[in-house]
Amino acid sequence: MVSAEARAWAAAAAVPDPEVPCVTVADLGILREVRLEEGVAVARVSPTYSGCPATAMIEMGIEAALRAAGFDVRIERALSPPWTTDWITPEGREKLRAYGIAPPEGAAGKRALFDDPVVSCPRCASTATRKISEFGSTACKAQYACTACGEPFDYFKCI
Ligand SMILES: [Zn+2]
Structure with missing residues:
Protein backbone atom coordinates (compact mmCIF):
# COMPACT_ATOMS: atom_id res chain seq x y z
CA MET A 1 0.00 0.00 0.00
CA ALA A 78 11.52 27.68 -1.34
CA LEU A 79 13.90 30.56 -1.98
CA SER A 80 16.50 29.52 0.54
CA PRO A 81 18.85 27.83 0.07
CA PRO A 82 18.87 28.98 -3.58
CA TRP A 83 18.73 26.32 -6.26
CA THR A 84 22.00 25.54 -7.98
CA THR A 85 22.81 23.25 -10.85
CA ASP A 86 24.55 20.98 -8.29
CA TRP A 87 21.06 19.81 -7.31
CA ILE A 88 20.51 18.13 -10.67
CA THR A 89 20.54 14.41 -9.90
CA PRO A 90 23.04 12.03 -11.58
CA GLU A 91 20.05 10.52 -13.42
CA GLY A 92 19.00 13.99 -14.57
CA ARG A 93 22.52 14.69 -15.88
CA GLU A 94 22.47 11.44 -17.85
CA LYS A 95 19.09 12.32 -19.36
CA LEU A 96 20.35 15.77 -20.38
CA ARG A 97 23.38 14.23 -22.06
CA ALA A 98 21.23 11.65 -23.85
CA TYR A 99 19.02 14.51 -25.05
CA GLY A 100 22.04 16.32 -26.50
CA ILE A 101 22.45 18.96 -23.81
CA ALA A 102 25.74 19.16 -21.96
CA PRO A 103 24.92 19.10 -18.24
CA PRO A 104 26.45 21.78 -16.01
CA GLU A 105 29.99 21.02 -14.99
CA GLY A 106 29.48 21.77 -11.30
CA ALA A 107 32.00 23.23 -8.89
CA ALA A 108 35.01 22.22 -10.99
CA GLY A 109 33.66 24.16 -13.93
CA LYS A 110 33.12 27.21 -11.77
CA ARG A 111 36.63 27.40 -10.35
CA ALA A 112 37.90 29.94 -12.87
CA LEU A 113 35.51 32.79 -12.34
CA PHE A 114 36.13 34.61 -15.60
CA ASP A 115 36.94 31.66 -17.81
CA ASP A 116 34.37 29.52 -19.50
CA PRO A 117 34.08 26.04 -18.00
CA VAL A 118 35.44 23.02 -19.83
CA VAL A 119 32.35 21.61 -21.52
CA SER A 120 32.31 18.11 -22.94
CA CYS A 121 30.38 17.30 -26.09
CA PRO A 122 27.22 15.32 -25.20
CA ARG A 123 27.62 13.33 -28.42
CA CYS A 124 31.28 12.25 -28.49
CA ALA A 125 32.49 13.39 -25.03
CA SER A 126 35.34 15.42 -26.55
CA THR A 127 36.34 18.51 -24.57
CA ALA A 128 37.44 20.23 -27.78
CA THR A 129 34.41 22.48 -27.73
CA ARG A 130 33.91 26.19 -28.16
CA LYS A 131 31.22 28.60 -27.19
CA ILE A 132 29.27 30.06 -30.10
CA SER A 133 26.77 32.16 -28.20
CA GLU A 134 26.06 33.08 -24.61
CA PHE A 135 22.41 32.20 -25.26
CA GLY A 136 21.15 28.92 -26.63
CA SER A 137 17.54 27.94 -27.18
CA THR A 138 16.70 29.63 -23.85
CA ALA A 139 18.48 32.13 -21.60
CA CYS A 140 19.38 29.28 -19.24
CA LYS A 141 21.64 27.69 -21.81
CA ALA A 142 24.66 28.69 -23.88
CA GLN A 143 25.31 27.42 -27.36
CA TYR A 144 28.46 25.43 -28.04
CA ALA A 145 29.90 23.53 -30.94
CA CYS A 146 32.15 20.47 -30.82
CA THR A 147 35.29 20.83 -32.93
CA ALA A 148 35.86 17.05 -32.86
CA CYS A 149 32.53 15.85 -34.32
CA GLY A 150 31.12 19.16 -35.52
CA GLU A 151 27.94 18.85 -33.48
CA PRO A 152 26.37 22.06 -32.16
CA PHE A 153 24.77 21.64 -28.75
CA ASP A 154 23.31 23.49 -25.79
CA TYR A 155 25.17 23.76 -22.53
CA PHE A 156 23.07 24.03 -19.39
CA LYS A 157 24.72 26.99 -17.67
CA CYS A 158 26.15 26.45 -14.27
CA ILE A 159 24.92 28.62 -11.42
ZN1 LIG B 1 31.52 15.93 -30.30
Whole structure:
Protein backbone atom coordinates (compact mmCIF):
# COMPACT_ATOMS: atom_id res chain seq x y z
CA MET A 1 0.00 0.00 0.00
CA VAL A 2 1.49 3.29 -1.13
CA SER A 3 0.93 6.20 1.24
CA ALA A 4 -0.94 9.25 0.02
CA GLU A 5 2.22 11.29 0.52
CA ALA A 6 4.25 8.92 -1.68
CA ARG A 7 1.51 9.09 -4.30
CA ALA A 8 1.54 12.90 -4.19
CA TRP A 9 5.34 12.93 -4.54
CA ALA A 10 5.22 10.53 -7.50
CA ALA A 11 2.58 12.65 -9.28
CA ALA A 12 4.49 15.91 -8.77
CA ALA A 13 7.93 14.40 -9.43
CA ALA A 14 6.88 13.15 -12.88
CA VAL A 15 6.17 16.67 -14.17
CA PRO A 16 8.55 17.43 -17.05
CA ASP A 17 10.59 20.62 -17.19
CA PRO A 18 8.83 22.88 -19.74
CA GLU A 19 12.11 23.83 -21.41
CA VAL A 20 13.81 20.46 -21.34
CA PRO A 21 10.96 17.91 -21.46
CA CYS A 22 13.36 14.97 -21.17
CA VAL A 23 13.97 15.73 -17.50
CA THR A 24 11.48 16.00 -14.67
CA VAL A 25 11.28 18.59 -11.92
CA ALA A 26 12.61 15.91 -9.56
CA ASP A 27 15.60 15.21 -11.86
CA LEU A 28 16.47 18.89 -11.79
CA GLY A 29 16.13 19.14 -8.02
CA ILE A 30 13.49 21.88 -8.38
CA LEU A 31 10.84 19.90 -6.48
CA ARG A 32 12.13 19.87 -2.91
CA GLU A 33 9.33 18.20 -1.00
CA VAL A 34 5.68 17.19 -1.14
CA ARG A 35 3.92 16.82 2.19
CA LEU A 36 0.31 16.46 3.23
CA GLU A 37 -1.19 19.03 5.56
CA GLU A 38 -4.79 18.26 6.53
CA GLY A 39 -5.38 16.60 3.19
CA VAL A 40 -3.75 19.36 1.15
CA ALA A 41 -0.67 18.45 -0.86
CA VAL A 42 1.96 21.12 -0.20
CA ALA A 43 4.69 21.14 -2.84
CA ARG A 44 7.89 23.05 -2.10
CA VAL A 45 9.44 24.32 -5.29
CA SER A 46 12.80 26.04 -5.73
CA PRO A 47 12.83 28.43 -8.69
CA THR A 48 15.80 27.86 -10.98
CA TYR A 49 17.35 30.81 -12.72
CA SER A 50 15.85 33.92 -11.23
CA GLY A 51 13.42 35.52 -13.61
CA CYS A 52 13.23 32.36 -15.67
CA PRO A 53 9.69 32.39 -17.08
CA ALA A 54 9.66 28.60 -16.76
CA THR A 55 9.16 28.85 -12.99
CA ALA A 56 5.47 29.79 -13.26
CA MET A 57 4.93 27.03 -15.82
CA ILE A 58 6.64 24.51 -13.55
CA GLU A 59 4.44 25.50 -10.62
CA MET A 60 1.30 25.24 -12.77
CA GLY A 61 2.43 21.84 -14.04
CA ILE A 62 2.98 20.51 -10.53
CA GLU A 63 -0.36 21.89 -9.37
CA ALA A 64 -2.18 20.32 -12.34
CA ALA A 65 -0.48 16.94 -11.78
CA LEU A 66 -1.42 16.89 -8.09
CA ARG A 67 -5.02 17.90 -8.83
CA ALA A 68 -5.24 15.15 -11.46
CA ALA A 69 -4.07 12.72 -8.77
CA GLY A 70 -6.96 13.86 -6.58
CA PHE A 71 -5.25 16.29 -4.21
CA ASP A 72 -5.96 19.83 -3.16
CA VAL A 73 -2.76 21.74 -3.74
CA ARG A 74 -0.69 24.51 -2.28
CA ILE A 75 2.60 25.52 -3.87
CA GLU A 76 5.32 26.90 -1.63
CA ARG A 77 8.31 28.68 -3.07
CA ALA A 78 11.52 27.68 -1.34
CA LEU A 79 13.90 30.56 -1.98
CA SER A 80 16.50 29.52 0.54
CA PRO A 81 18.85 27.83 0.07
CA PRO A 82 18.87 28.98 -3.58
CA TRP A 83 18.73 26.32 -6.26
CA THR A 84 22.00 25.54 -7.98
CA THR A 85 22.81 23.25 -10.85
CA ASP A 86 24.55 20.98 -8.29
CA TRP A 87 21.06 19.81 -7.31
CA ILE A 88 20.51 18.13 -10.67
CA THR A 89 20.54 14.41 -9.90
CA PRO A 90 23.04 12.03 -11.58
CA GLU A 91 20.05 10.52 -13.42
CA GLY A 92 19.00 13.99 -14.57
CA ARG A 93 22.52 14.69 -15.88
CA GLU A 94 22.47 11.44 -17.85
CA LYS A 95 19.09 12.32 -19.36
CA LEU A 96 20.35 15.77 -20.38
CA ARG A 97 23.38 14.23 -22.06
CA ALA A 98 21.23 11.65 -23.85
CA TYR A 99 19.02 14.51 -25.05
CA GLY A 100 22.04 16.32 -26.50
CA ILE A 101 22.45 18.96 -23.81
CA ALA A 102 25.74 19.16 -21.96
CA PRO A 103 24.92 19.10 -18.24
CA PRO A 104 26.45 21.78 -16.01
CA GLU A 105 29.99 21.02 -14.99
CA GLY A 106 29.48 21.77 -11.30
CA ALA A 107 32.00 23.23 -8.89
CA ALA A 108 35.01 22.22 -10.99
CA GLY A 109 33.66 24.16 -13.93
CA LYS A 110 33.12 27.21 -11.77
CA ARG A 111 36.63 27.40 -10.35
CA ALA A 112 37.90 29.94 -12.87
CA LEU A 113 35.51 32.79 -12.34
CA PHE A 114 36.13 34.61 -15.60
CA ASP A 115 36.94 31.66 -17.81
CA ASP A 116 34.37 29.52 -19.50
CA PRO A 117 34.08 26.04 -18.00
CA VAL A 118 35.44 23.02 -19.83
CA VAL A 119 32.35 21.61 -21.52
CA SER A 120 32.31 18.11 -22.94
CA CYS A 121 30.38 17.30 -26.09
CA PRO A 122 27.22 15.32 -25.20
CA ARG A 123 27.62 13.33 -28.42
CA CYS A 124 31.28 12.25 -28.49
CA ALA A 125 32.49 13.39 -25.03
CA SER A 126 35.34 15.42 -26.55
CA THR A 127 36.34 18.51 -24.57
CA ALA A 128 37.44 20.23 -27.78
CA THR A 129 34.41 22.48 -27.73
CA ARG A 130 33.91 26.19 -28.16
CA LYS A 131 31.22 28.60 -27.19
CA ILE A 132 29.27 30.06 -30.10
CA SER A 133 26.77 32.16 -28.20
CA GLU A 134 26.06 33.08 -24.61
CA PHE A 135 22.41 32.20 -25.26
CA GLY A 136 21.15 28.92 -26.63
CA SER A 137 17.54 27.94 -27.18
CA THR A 138 16.70 29.63 -23.85
CA ALA A 139 18.48 32.13 -21.60
CA CYS A 140 19.38 29.28 -19.24
CA LYS A 141 21.64 27.69 -21.81
CA ALA A 142 24.66 28.69 -23.88
CA GLN A 143 25.31 27.42 -27.36
CA TYR A 144 28.46 25.43 -28.04
CA ALA A 145 29.90 23.53 -30.94
CA CYS A 146 32.15 20.47 -30.82
CA THR A 147 35.29 20.83 -32.93
CA ALA A 148 35.86 17.05 -32.86
CA CYS A 149 32.53 15.85 -34.32
CA GLY A 150 31.12 19.16 -35.52
CA GLU A 151 27.94 18.85 -33.48
CA PRO A 152 26.37 22.06 -32.16
CA PHE A 153 24.77 21.64 -28.75
CA ASP A 154 23.31 23.49 -25.79
CA TYR A 155 25.17 23.76 -22.53
CA PHE A 156 23.07 24.03 -19.39
CA LYS A 157 24.72 26.99 -17.67
CA CYS A 158 26.15 26.45 -14.27
CA ILE A 159 24.92 28.62 -11.42
ZN1 LIG B 1 31.52 15.93 -30.30
